[in-house]
Amino acid sequence: MISIKNLYFKYPKSDFAIQISELSMSAGQRLAIVGPSGSGKTTLLSLIAGIEKPVRGNLSVCDHDVDSMNDHQRRRFRISEIGFVFQRFELVDYLNVRDNIALPYHLNRGLKLSPEIRKEVNVLAEKMAIGDLLHRYPNKLSQGEKQRVAICRALITSPKLVLADEPTGNLDPANKQIILDLFFEQFSGSARGLVVVTHDMAVAEQCDRIVDFSTFHAAKMGASV
Amino acid sequence: MILCLFLAAVLPITVSRLMSSFEKGIFSRATATPAVIGAEGSRLDLALQSLYFNRKLEGTLPYSEYKRIVAAGDVKAIPIHVKHTARDYPIVATTNEYFSFRSLRFEQGRPFGVIGECVVGASVAAALQLKEGYGVLSDRPDLLGLAGDYPLKMKVVGVLEKQNSADDAAVFVDLKTQWVIEGFGHGHQDLESEGQAENVKRESDRIVALPSKVVPYTEIMPENLASFHFHGALDDFPVSAIIIEAPDVKRETIFEAKYQNNDRGLQFIRPVESLETLMSTLFKVKRLINVNTWLIGISTALLMGLVVLLSLKLRQNEMETMFKIGCERKMIATIQLTEMGIILAVGLGLAVAFAVLLDWLATRGLENWIAGQ
Numbered sequence: 222m223i224s225i226k227n228l229y230f231k232y233p234k235s236d237f238a239i240q241i242s243e244l245s246m247s248a249g250q251r252l253a254i255v256g257p258s259g260s261g262k263t264t265l266l267s268l269i270a271g272i273e274k275p276v277r278g279n280l281s282v283c284d285h286d287v288d289s290m291n292d293h294q295r296r297r298f299r300i301s302e303i304g305f306v307f308q309r310f311e312l313v314d315y316l317n318v319r320d321n322i323a324l325p326y327h328l329n330r331g332l333k334l335s336p337e338i339r340k341e342v343n344v345l346a347e348k349m350a351i352g353d354l355l356h357r358y359p360n361k362l363s364q365g366e367k368q369r370v371a372i373c374r375a376l377i378t379s380p381k382l383v384l385a386d387e388p389t390g391n392l393d394p395a396n397k398q399i400i401l402d403l404f405f406e407q408f409s410g411s412a413r414g415l416v417v418v419t420h421d422m423a424v425a426e427q428c429d430r431i432v433d434f435s436t437f438h439a440a441k442m443g444a445s446v
Numbered sequence: 447m448i449l450c451l452f453l454a455a456v457l458p459i460t461v462s463r464l465m466s467s468f469e470k471g472i473f474s475r476a477t478a479t480p481a482v483i484g485a486e487g488s489r490l491d492l493a494l495q496s497l498y499f500n501r502k503l504e505g506t507l508p509y510s511e512y513k514r515i516v517a518a519g520d521v522k523a524i525p526i527h528v529k530h531t532a533r534d535y536p537i538v539a540t541t542n543e544y545f546s547f548r549s550l551r552f553e554q555g556r557p558f559g560v561i562g563e564c565v566v567g568a569s570v571a572a573a574l575q576l577k578e579g580y581g582v583l584s585d586r587p588d589l590l591g592l593a594g595d596y597p598l599k600m601k602v603v604g605v606l607e608k609q610n611s612a613d614d615a616a617v618f619v620d621l622k623t624q625w626v627i628e629g630f631g632h633g634h635q636d637l638e639s640e641g642q643a644e645n646v647k648r649e650s651d652r653i654v655a656l657p658s659k660v661v662p663y664t665e666i667m668p669e670n671l672a673s674f675h676f677h678g679a680l681d682d683f684p685v686s687a688i689i690i691e692a693p694d695v696k697r698e699t700i701f702e703a704k705y706q707n708n709d710r711g712l713q714f715i716r717p718v719e720s721l722e723t724l725m726s727t728l729f730k731v732k733r734l735i736n737v738n739t740w741l742i743g744i745s746t747a748l749l750m751g752l753v754v755l756l757s758l759k760l761r762q763n764e765m766e767t768m769f770k771i772g773c774e775r776k777m778i779a780t781i782q783l784t785e786m787g788i789i790l791a792v793g794l795g796l797a798v799a800f801a802v803l804l805d806w807l808a809t810r811g812l813e814n815w816i817a818g819q
Contacts, residue, residue: 272770300772311767328773374771 222248222382222414223269228278228288230268239264241278244432248381251408251415253425256434262418266384269416270303271295283381300329304375308387310367312359312374319355322346322373332378345373349403365396372404382414389421401427447753451793452800454746458739460801465732467805469725472497475611476717478548481690481698483507483515483705486713493720496687498612499528499536506684507712509621513681515688521701522547522691527684530627531585532600535570538616539624545606547689550613554578555604561622561674562666565604569614576602581665582617584627598627599665622676625683626664631676633666690714754786 223246231238239261246252254262267273268280271287274295280288283302287295312321320327322342326334346352349369359367368388375383388404389397405427408415417424425431475497484492485505495501506527515523524547527539542557544550545565555578558565566576576582583597600619608614625631666674676683692698705714758765765778 270770296772296774299770305770307767307770309763311763313764313767324768325771328768328771328777330777 222246224281226279228275230275249412251428253428253431254418255425260434262434263386270384271299302381304380304383306371306375306385306388308390310371314359317356317358318370321370322377325378349373364392368400385417447789448793452796454742455794455797456800459797460804461735463801463805476721479717482687482715484687486711489715489720493717499538499616503686509683509685510681512688520697524689525685527624527686532582532617536616538618539621551607553605553607558620563603564600565618566602567606567614567616568608571605633670633674
């Protein structure tokens, strides 16, 4: 599902860079990336999602050569193959839960918000135990409820790969395990892959593999695995 | 932000509209009144009297002047005499030529024909619920007058179509009707003949008293029309102004020259020129408002720019999330521009709608208010 070889990326006008000699992940696998802040974990997620383009090297995700795509192609790849769960949920305050979940369909002309998708919104919401909150707005939701909405939004397009950046980073301990159980339930028995960036070892231990970014430096010449 | 835009835009748009409407309204009427002859005095008062009928003039000119101009045949002359009111609406004494001069059309009836008949404007008819055949009383100029001037009951023979001008709020009569109201002429109520005895209460052979059954107004009817007569020479009777329409500029100029430095206490004016003085004052006010508007506009634009920038900054995460989810940068920019466009459109739209509404409500009132100053 993911194949990285001799990848090098550097932000323009910055000394920060990452360098990955080899990294791979199979379909249906759950990969945790741990490491200190600033080591390049979120940058790696951005590269995998096609948000950033490598300076050089090979990056293949879901059978797409992301390193050779232009901006438009990478955007279309991201719509069709990737689901993203953000650390701070990043819900849109002026949309209710239903519209937040269906946001990818509202924003992308390539996706059609059909009656089937509307039903799927309800199904996902029920699975994440927020079925009765569809008409509420984000300012009326708890942190845990917001994260569930964010997870539903990441899954509504039926992506082959989900990227989660600190999915429990803003949750209290009581909510964390409930959310984790519901979250990982969505991946059991499916070919959907998951890459989780996390500081939380409880999250990492639920994955099939853990990659530790703390073995290299987040410095001038970057990090390599 | 919408309210901010509305407040910044509403004043200049409203003032501009009102000024344009007023300028158009007052100047169109002034332009349609080429020249006016009147007694010496305030040129502005004479102009406004001839246009709007609601000015007290210092002097009048004699009816003979009108006859002299008509006899000369060089120009068209239409007399205007305004002194009294009927239910607070000005009674405008003139000739039937006035109706064709102003292109006034009749909704009901016809022009006046004999003394005692009147034609009312559309607003008068609506306010007093008058129709052809109804009566309207002139107002008593002095309720405490010992002479006991009685109002004149006039018969409505015509109602004009709405003109959206000062003619809507006027009662038009023949000059002689107005002179009757002023007391230059009168008729006689028959108290001596058979059947009228009950109207007389004799207290003695020398004293004749009239009971309250005697009608407290004068009414000119076919039965008493013949009894109406005037005391004094008609040529000396007053006229407020004479509207002059010359067939060409040359004849107008020659006509005007006769009134330059005359010893008859008369003056020749062009209402457009007289009103320019009034308009120049209004334009000064408008310029001041425009300067103020620029200052407010610049401040508002800067403030709104700051708000927009802050809003974009605050919503940066939201926009980044949309991009990460797969939204095109172009679409994100379109969303932001659309939001700003809606705010601009609604704010300015409300300001324009308010200005149009206020213009519709206030234009007539403003014209009359300024004409009445």
